[in-house]
Amino acid sequence: MIPTLYWEDDVVMILDQRKLPGKTVFMPCRDMRRVIYCIQTLATRGAPAIGVAAAMGLALAARSIRIKNKDLFMERFAEKVEVMRAARPTAVNLSWACDRILNLVAKSDLDIEGIKALIKDESQRMLDEDIEINRAMGKNGAAVVPDPAVIITHCNAGSLATGGYGTALGVVRAAHEAGKKVSVIADETRPLLQGARLTAWEMVQEGIPVKVAVDSSSGVLMSREMVDICVVGADRIAKNGDAANKIGTFNLALQAQRHNVPFYVAAPLSTVDLDTPTGEAIPIEERDPAEVTHIGGRLLAPPEADALNFAFDVTPNDLITGIITEVGVLKAPYIESLSRAKAGLISKE
Numbered sequence: 001m002i003p004t005l006y007w008e009d010d011v012v013m014i015l016d017q018r019k020l021p022g023k024t025v026f027m028p029c030r031d032m033r034r035v036i037y038c039i040q041t042l043a044t045r046g047a048p049a050i051g052v053a054a055a056m057g058l059a060l061a062a063r064s065i066r067i068k069n070k071d072l073f074m075e076r077f078a079e080k081v082e083v084m085r086a087a088r089p090t091a092v093n094l095s096w097a098c099d100r101i102l103n104l105v106a107k108s109d110l111d112i113e114g115i116k117a118l119i120k121d122e123s124q125r126m127l128d129e130d131i132e133i134n135r136a137m138g139k140n141g142a143a144v145v146p147d148p149a150v151i152i153t154h155c156n157a158g159s160l161a162t163g164g165y166g167t168a169l170g171v172v173r174a175a176h177e178a179g180k181k182v183s184v185i186a187d188e189t190r191p192l193l194q195g196a197r198l199t200a201w202e203m204v205q206e207g208i209p210v211k212v213a214v215d216s217s218s219g220v221l222m223s224r225e226m227v228d229i230c231v232v233g234a235d236r237i238a239k240n241g242d243a244a245n246k247i248g249t250f251n252l253a254l255q256a257q258r259h260n261v262p263f264y265v266a267a268p269l270s271t272v273d274l275d276t277p278t279g280e281a282i283p284i285e286e287r288d289p290a291e292v293t294h295i296g297g298r299l300l301a302p303p304e305a306d307a308l309n310f311a312f313d314v315t316p317n318d319l320i321t322g323i324i325t326e327v328g329v330l331k332a333p334y335i336e337s338l339s340r341a342k343a344g345l346i347s348k349e
């Protein structure tokens, strides 16, 4: 499996996902601004991967601060954390990673050089932990996947979107590893085609059968009983279980409800934001309209036409059959199960 991002000495190497599936190119990042550029242009993307990239970017930021006074260093570092936090709004893992690093630094009595090393080590720990969490989530999720199963997914919630292994695709991988006969329908995921480019690529690498479908085909596919289960990722799950994910996920969930197909969200507990009460309060990123009007630099629409480019939507909790996490498959009422899981009261369902 090709890594999404990793440390090479003191440089953060980020796989440029914009070039996949054609080319495997790593972007060396030597400062925080370069990491933010990768996050904002979607060179690296997916909620957990954004969190890890943020932590690595903060390690680069800390290293660049030349101040010798510890209080002033802390002040300057806190400013940089806020710049990183603002890089993309929807995936809460970014903010979660920023807080984790800030809290660690605040508690440490190390000197400035020690703190710089601590942040770098922590970012590596977050990468390693993320892979472990995804494997646990995959195992929990595989139990709800029928055998055989056609699994439909949206966007890319795979190895590329995480430290490795994936959330929704981690469930697919784990079911496949457990010997279940699974195949995948990858929604192409307009406008940036993460499904066609990335999910299909990951499944091909893994030897798991995959078919790419246009986003609007879920109705016909489900009405013909061609889908057994939906598994998607999430960028932020509100306290009541409403889940933000790539634009089009809500439409998929509505089709699933109409056709009695189970609809699961797979996400680590770091994606659960108890400070956001409902989906209405989740900030939804709006991106450049040119991403909608153009493909590969070619204009599709009349030049006079404007476009809407909401990057995410929110699936209301009542459309979600279960939330697959590292501690188990959580069920409604989510306000209870999510709070208990975040409080560490559920170690295994």
Ligand SMILES: CSC[C@@H](O)[C@@H](O)C(=O)COP(=O)(O)O
Residues within 6 Å of the ligand: 042, 045, 046, 047, 048, 091, 154, 155, 156, 157, 158, 161, 162, 166, 167, 168, 194, 232, 233, 234, 235, 245, 246, 247, 311
């Ligand atoms: C495990 S990743 C879950 C989500 O982050 C993923 O489904 C998604 O919507 C990614 O959106 P993107 O805009 O490509 O970052």
